Amino acid sequence: MIPRFHCPDLRADIGKIVPLPEAAAHHAARVLRLKTGDAVTLFDGKGQAWQAELAQVAREVLALVCGVGPGIAEPALRITLVQALPGGDKMDWVIQKAVELGVTAIQPVAAKRSVVKLNAERALKRAAHWQEVAVSACEQCGRNVVPPILPLLDLPQYLALPAADNEQRFLLVPSGGQRVRDMPAPDGSVTLLIGPEGGFDDGEESLARRAGFAPLLLGPRVLRTETAGLAALAAMMAVWGDI
Numbered sequence: 001m002i003p004r005f006h007c008p009d010l011r012a013d014i015g016k017i018v019p020l021p022e023a024a025a026h027h028a029a030r031v032l033r034l035k036t037g038d039a040v041t042l043f044d045g046k047g048q049a050w051q052a053e054l055a056q057v058a059r060e061v062l063a064l065v066c067g068v069g070p071g072i073a074e075p076a077l078r079i080t081l082v083q084a085l086p087g088g089d090k091m092d093w094v095i096q097k098a099v100e101l102g103v104t105a106i107q108p109v110a111a112k113r114s115v116v117k118l119n120a121e122r123a124l125k126r127a128a129h130w131q132e133v134a135v136s137a138c139e140q141c142g143r144n145v146v147p148p149i150l151p152l153l154d155l156p157q158y159l160a161l162p163a164a165d166n167e168q169r170f171l172l173v174p175s176g177g178q179r180v181r182d183m184p185a186p187d188g189s190v191t192l193l194i195g196p197e198g199g200f201d202d203g204e205e206s207l208a209r210r211a212g213f214a215p216l217l218l219g220p221r222v223l224r225t226e227t228a229g230l231a232a233l234a235a236m237m238a239v240w241g242d243i
Contacts, residue, residue: 003032004041004139006146012042012050012065023132025061028054041069045138045146072142075102077241078189081229082107082158084196087115090226091126092133099137099147101233102241104189106134107150109158113198123152155204159211164189170216171208172228174199177215180232185240192216192236194229 005024012018020028020042028034036054040063043049049069056062081103083094095106108130110118118126130149138146163169166188171177172195193213200208209215218231237243 002039002041003028003034004043004142006045006135006139007042008045010042010044010048010050012052014050014065014067016065017055017062018042018052018065020061020063028061029057043069043138043144045135045144047071047074047145049144069144070142072144073242074143074145075104075237075241077102077186077237078104079233079236079241080105080107080189080191081233082109082191082193083229084109084111084155084194084200084225085114085116085118085152086225087197091116091130094226094229095130095133095149096137097230098233099134099143100141101230101243102143102237103147103233105148105150106130107158108152109155110152111155111196111204112201114196118152127151155200156207159207163191163212167191169193169211169213170232171205171213172232173205173215173217174222175217177217179217179219180235180239190236190240192229192232194225194232197225 005020007021010018034054034057036057038054040052040054041049042052042063050065051067051069052063052065055064081098083106085108098106127149134149135146168186169191171193193208223231
């Protein structure tokens with residue numbers, strides 16, 4: 001597989017030599033140990049990609065743009081995953097796999113039972129880290145659009161935001177909900193809300209339902225928070241999307 005590097009500020013013309021950003025240059029030279037002449041793909045994270053070859057691998061890594069790169073079509077089904085903060089490094093896993101499955105955006109939220117509690121400074125640092133996880137996932141899976149990891153919100157803050165036009169909202173529940181296979185494909189975007197370890201408390205679930213989140217069931221087994229959203233996303237992409 002040809003290595004792919006995210007170059008967010010790239011404005012490339014065929015035949016132009018461009019520098020790789022510091023992180024990409026380090027990965028190319030020090031991790032992958034690529035050499036001059038090796039083929040690479042550069043993408044801007046907004047949908048554009050270019051075929052290139054390395055023209056210099058030194059203190060500065062330069063690439064010669066050779067042509068327009070392969071375009072990986074984004075899913076027509078637009079899904080935002082609203083994930084209550086899980087413990088440990090599980091959020092990294094959720095973001096990585098959700099990006100691979102085709103998520104449009106990820107909104108972290110803090111719920112009452114969230115194990116992780118972040119102050120404003122730590123939340124900003126985590127957000128930057130999570131966005132880099134999304135970038136790495138795009139480099140691996142071939143997507144040319146990097147899904148945004150939105151700023152962390154408290155759950156009531158998020159639920160107070162207005163729904164988009166034609167947005168369909170779903171809340172994953174352990175019993176009593178509809179199944180993806182029994183519902184028609186949505187006309188607009190989809191938002192999927194996932195609780196933390198221990199789930200949402202009764203007040204949070206009631207608030208979500210009043211905000212328009214319909215209960216969704218994934219079967220008779222209770223899934224962990226880091227599994228539930230990914231399983232639901234995969235099911236939606238399989239039944240309504242491009243998987």
